[in-house]
Amino acid sequence: MENDVDAFLRRLAQELRPRANESAGVMLRRMRRDLPELWGYEDLAAFAPAETAGHVAAFLDVLEHGLGATEIETPPAALEVARRFARSGVPVSKLLRAYRLGHMTLLQQIQAEATRLSVDWELINAAGTRLVAMAFEYVDRVSEQVVAAYQEERDRRLQRRLILTNEASRLIGTTLDIARTAQELTEVCTDEFADLVAIDLLDSVLTDEGTYTPVMTPVLLRIAQRSVLDGCPDSAVATGQTHSYPARSEPAHALTTGQSLLHLVTASGVPAWMAPSSDHEDTLCALGLHSILLLPLQARGNTLGLAQFVRHRTAARFDDDDLLLAQEIAARAAVYIDNARRYTHEHVTALTLQRSLLPQRPAAQSAVEAASRYLPSGSHAGVGGDWYDVIPLSGARVALVVGDVVGRGLHAAATMGRLRTAVRAFADIDLMPDELLTHLDDVVIRLQREEAPDTGETNATCLYAIYDPVSRLCSLASAGHVLPAVVTPPPANGDAQASKSVYFPDLPIGPPLGLGGLPFETAQLELPEGSLLAMFTDGLIESRTRDVDTALALLRDVLAQAPDSPDEVCDRLLAALLPSRPADDVALLVARPRALDPGHVATLDLPSDPATVSGARTFASCTLTAWGLEELSFSTELIISELVTNAIRHGKSPVQMRLILQDTLTCEVFDSSSTAPHLRRARNSDEGGRGLLLVAQLAERWGTRHSREGKVIWAEQVLPTARRAGSRL
Structure with missing residues (x-):
């Protein structure tokens, strides 16, 4: 009987093989009807006929040759469909349901063919029992391999997604652009x-x-x-x-x-x-x-x-x-x-704020030829609080300032603006560098007290210098700031090929601003004809790729070979020291001091006697005549009379008068008293008290500056238009 069943199954397979495509079509129509959701995937639908035909051919081979479970080979098309199911995200349960539905349809076709080939119901039943067992064995075997292919592709897909997620974490957001x-x-x-x-x-x-x-x-x-x-x-x-x-x-x-x-x-x-x-x-x-x-x-x-x-x-x-x-x-x-x-x-915003707070155009002064540069940092930390300034002072002098607020962003830029304003205010009252830094230190401490706790402490450094073109003396004080570089020309009687001398002055450096309670010290140095002063923030010399000493040596070499133009010096320094965008902000100020022509300064020592006032007026008149400024004689004599009278009456000897011709005409009177005069409103019955009011009306600007030896009262007048061009240093 067993041999008869085997022979009958072989005959069934041989009869059905010519109609394998027809059988596959029946299976596809059944699955399309019962599993319509699968046909929404066009790539699966396109591959389904080949996969179904492969299963029909494989199962007919099992029937015809009596293959066991270990001999069954899954059609390659079935494995590819499983992978496509996985790539399309179709659940594996739908894949297995499609297998069960498809093979049930094939079994029904084989059983119908069996009743057509034989009327021996005993043989048909025995063959049917064998057929079902072989079908389940085929489905189990093929399903294992198909599910394995599905899971392998699913795991590979999940792994690719994990890799994609990791790559996104690693590669996205590497910059702040x-x-x-x-x-x-x-x-x-x-x-x-x-x-x-x-x-x-x-x-x-x-x-x-x-x-x-x-x-x-x-x-x-x-x-x-x-x-x-x-x-x-x-x-x-x-x-x-x-x-x-x-x-x-x-x-x-x-x-x-x-x-x-x-x-x-x-x-x-x-x-x-x-x-x-x-x-x-x-x-x-x-x-x-x-x-x-x-x-x-x-x-x-x-x-x-x-x-x-x-x-x-x-x-x-x-x-x-x-x-x-x-x-x-x-x-x-x-x-x-x-x-x-x-x-x-x-x-x-911070860069715009900072640029708006920095000088937009050179201040009108002729004591130095100055050039400046500001470079924001190229790091993610943002704009810092570096600044520079050139401030004209009385007596033809000029203040040069470079500072650096610790921190980044809007807070640093805003703090820089407040400190720059404070420096200008203190400069207007002609404070000495050490006194100015002391007052600026108090400002920083007050800012610290006013700030919110989460803002962090405000700290800053500052280098403040005053250059006097009459004496060629430069007075400097540093609050934790790097010292400037001084370039002096070769000796006039020396080798024509000799290079310039570059040195960093050995000056005391005070504590940074914001510590409080510690002193600052003013030092002086003389700047000869043809010298150069380079002031900068630490961003110019600090780098991750080199130490500070190497940077200072490079800076010294560039300055030694630099041309006379401060603008060109700035460009060469930045090109040599900062070939790429700096990691920190950089402020650079290069100044070439000028000397005031001795013929544009007239000095007269005065005894502490009211009778000398007329002599002072005569001296002023003669000096203005020599300078071609006769039209200013009347106003100048009135100013000199009031200033000298006040110095003799309320000050202490010695008393000295000085006239300075620059872009303006400056009248100065020095005495050794520290008491400063002030404007007051005189009553109709008062015999005096109108002198400074008269000076204020005649002069463009006036004021007082103090020194350790005493004070100077000064007044500036605007030169006539025809004389302004010839009054330069």
Whole structure:
């Protein structure tokens, strides 16, 4: 009987083999009817006929040759379909159900053929029992191999996704540049995940600091995109181009609602928002566009823009798992983009604030020829608080300032502005460098007390110098700041080829500003004809690639060979010491001191006797005549009379008068008293008290400056237009 069953099964297989394709068609129609959801995957539907025919042929081989479980070989097409199921995200349960349904349909066809070939019901029943056992053995064996292929592909897919997530964490957000961060997102996601990635940011997000208010047709900027095809032919918008999506379109809906969307392209064609022209629609159709992910870029409760992920060359459509993966990556990238946006905004604001607080044009003075440079840092830390200033003082002198506020960002820039204003205020009352730094130290301490606890302490360094073109003396004091470099020319009677001498003065450096209770000290040095003074912040000499001593040696070499122009000196120093963007802010101030022509200074010592006032007036009149300023004689004599009278009456000897011709005519009277005069309102019955009021009316500026030897009362007058050009140093 057993031999009869084996022979009958072989006959069944031989009879059915010519009609194998017909049997496969019946199986496909049954599965299409009972499992319609599987036919939504076009790549699976296209591969199903070959896979079904392979199963029919394999099972007929089992029947014809009586193969055991270990001899059954799964058709290659079945393994490929399992892998495609895994890549498409179809659950394995649906795959196994399709197998059971398909083989049940095949068994029904074989049993129907058995009743046609024989009327021996005993043989048919015995063959049917054997047939069912062999079918289950085949299904079990093949299912094991198919599930293994499915799981292997699923694991590989999950591993790729894990790798993609890790790569996104590693490669996105490496800079604080908005465009670069967006481009990093496109580069990561076009590597085996999408065929085109396009990043649009809301124009309002890029231009405004405030939050984005949703509108139906927002304006977007295509800030980055990348395609697997050269030239991005699959994108209708160029990088850097602004555009908008139609109201009620899927991208506009995603932006206004903040909801991600998976769009599958159907037979009805490419959506109009994806292909605004018929030519581009033809291009996308030719490429085989089949699925799109639309993901709003959201960070800190704000919608920043939209990320599009497109597939056309990749056979598998995007599925829900892909949407979740893209959401995770896009959410992380959105935070990086928002960080870059916030940094860019604060950096630009701080830089604008700092540049507005720095001198916009050279101050009107002729004591020095000065040039300056300011370079913001190239690091992520932001703009710092470096500053410089050139402040004209009385008596043809000038103050040179370089400072550095510790910290970065808007707070540092704002603090710099406050300190610069304070320095100018103290300079206006002609304080000595050490006294000025003492007062500035008090200002910093007050700022520390007024700041919020989370702001951090305010600390700063400052180098303050006063140059007097009459004496050629430069008085300096440092509050924790690096000392300047002094360049002196070669001796006049020496070798013509001798190089300049460059040295760093051995001067005391006081504590940084903000410590309080510690003294500062003023030192003096003489700057000969043709010398140069270079003041800078530590960003010029500090670097991760070299030590400070090496940088100072390089600075010394550059200054020794530098030309006479301060502008050229600045350029050469920056080129040599900072070949790339600095890690810290840099402020550089280079000054070439000038000497005042001795013929433009007239000095007269006066005895402490009221009778000498007339002699002072005569001396002033004669001096102005020699200088060609006779038209200023009347006002100058009145000013001299009041200042000398006050010095003799209220001051102490010795008394000295000095006239200085520069851009202005300055009248100075010195006495050894520290008591400063002040304006007061004289009553009608008062015999005096109107002298300084008269001086204030006649002079353009007037004031008092104190020294350790006494005080100087000074008054400046504007020169006649014809004399201004010839009054330079």
